[in-house]
Amino acid sequence: MAGFRIHKFSKTRIATIDVCAIGLKKHHVASMIEIDVTDSRKRIKKYKNETGKISFNAWLIKAISLTIKDHEQVAAYLKGKQKLVIFNDINISMAVEKELNGQKVPVPLVIEKANERSLESITAQISEAKSENMAAGDMVLQRRSERMERMYSRLPGCIRRSFWKYLLKHSHFAYRKMGNVAVTSIGMVGNVNGWFIPVSVHPVCFGINGITKKPLEVDGNVVVREMLNLTVLLDHDVVDGAYMARFLNELSDNIRNGIGL
Numbered sequence: 001m002a003g004f005r006i007h008k009f010s011k012t013r014i015a016t017i018d019v020c021a022i023g024l025k026k027h028h029v030a031s032m033i034e035i036d037v038t039d040s041r042k043r044i045k046k047y048k049n050e051t052g053k054i055s056f057n058a059w060l061i062k063a064i065s066l067t068i069k070d071h072e073q074v075a076a077y078l079k080g081k082q083k084l085v086i087f088n089d090i091n092i093s094m095a096v097e098k099e100l101n102g103q104k105v106p107v108p109l110v111i112e113k114a115n116e117r118s119l120e121s122i123t124a125q126i127s128e129a130k131s132e133n134m135a136a137g138d139m140v141l142q143r144r145s146e147r148m149e150r151m152y153s154r155l156p157g158c159i160r161r162s163f164w165k166y167l168l169k170h171s172h173f174a175y176r177k178m179g180n181v182a183v184t185s186i187g188m189v190g191n192v193n194g195w196f197i198p199v200s201v202h203p204v205c206f207g208i209n210g211i212t213k214k215p216l217e218v219d220g221n222v223v224v225r226e227m228l229n230l231t232v233l234l235d236h237d238v239v240d241g242a243y244m245a246r247f248l249n250e251l252s253d254n255i256r257n258g259i260g261l
Contacts, residue, residue: 011153012105014160021165023199028233029241030194031248037211038226040258047119047261057208058123061183063259064206064251065090065114068181071247074182074204076238077171084238085171088116091179093202096129110179119260136235168201183208195231205237207231 044059068075068090074098076084092114095106109129111122140239152160167174182200185208198207232251234244 002074003221011156012107014153015098016106016220018160019201020035020199021161021166023201024062025039027246028200028205029236030197031232031234031241031244032197033230033232033248033252035228035230035252035255036216037228037255039225040255040261041211043258052120054119054123055126057185058119058126059260060208060255061092061094061111061122062119064116064181064183065092067247067254068204069115069250070250073239073243074201074234074247077168077170077174077180078203078235078237082126085175087180089113090181091175092183093179094126094185096126096185098130098132108178112179115140137191138239152239164201178202180204186210186255193229197228197231198233200233203235205233207233 004028009067013251041056042055042061044054046094047054064178071171072086073084073260075090076086079085090111092111094111098105099243111117112124116123141151152163165179178201180203182198182202182205184198184200185195193210193212195209196207207230209231210227211228214227218225232248234247234248239247
């Protein structure tokens with residue numbers, strides 16, 4: 001008989017499985033883009049030396065939120081068949097990796113009003129979330145769970161997924177729990193040369209990949225530049241292709257030019 005062992009994963013994985021099941025049914029269009037961040041990274045380094053401690057990912061979240069504020073429809077929730085719910089603030093949901101009972105698990109975090117926040121405060125919130133002590137029953141959605149949320153993993157799959165369907169049909173509830181934008185980053189834990197396509201229930205989702213060095217033609221000369229691989233999921237039920245293209249063009253320009261630095 002072949003040897004094997006059984007590994008029990010964290011209860012948070014159950015919520016991830018349910019999100020993927022519902023997210024795969026959304027009509028997301030995936031865009032995989034490369035953005036030159038050489039000058040922006042230099043500005044971040046200068047900002048650190050002259051102003052205060054910030055991280056690249058915190059700045060990227062700020063750049064994303066500022067761009068979405070100018071194109072608010074990309075982060076709108078669909079209401080019925082012909083209406084959109086557009087929230088005034090950009091609340092970004094992301095995950096930070098923590099160790100729980102000897103396992104590394106993603107812990108949900110929502111950065112509220114990211115478009116209004118300083119780079120330092122976003123950096124601090126991410127850092128504090130990574131260092132915060134948390135117990136196994138503390139996470140299903142963005143906040144420490146209440147009694148009903150702690151029971152989540154014990155429910156049958158059909159009931160759990162019904163919860164997510166209910167959440168998405170009630171935009172104000174969804175926004176309060178998980179914001180209107182999702183950001184997921186493997187660049188925080190590794191530098192992968194390529195793209196990954198995330199699955200999300202949010203109207204818009206960003207998959208932040210690693211930064212790689214590539215030769216690029218600049219002003220007639222071939223130079224080595226730092227390129228960010230970024231995947232963007234946009235809900236085609238909410239925005240059409242032309243609107244997507246305008247948003248992606250502005251996002252690329254803002255990241256390339258170091259908006260907010």
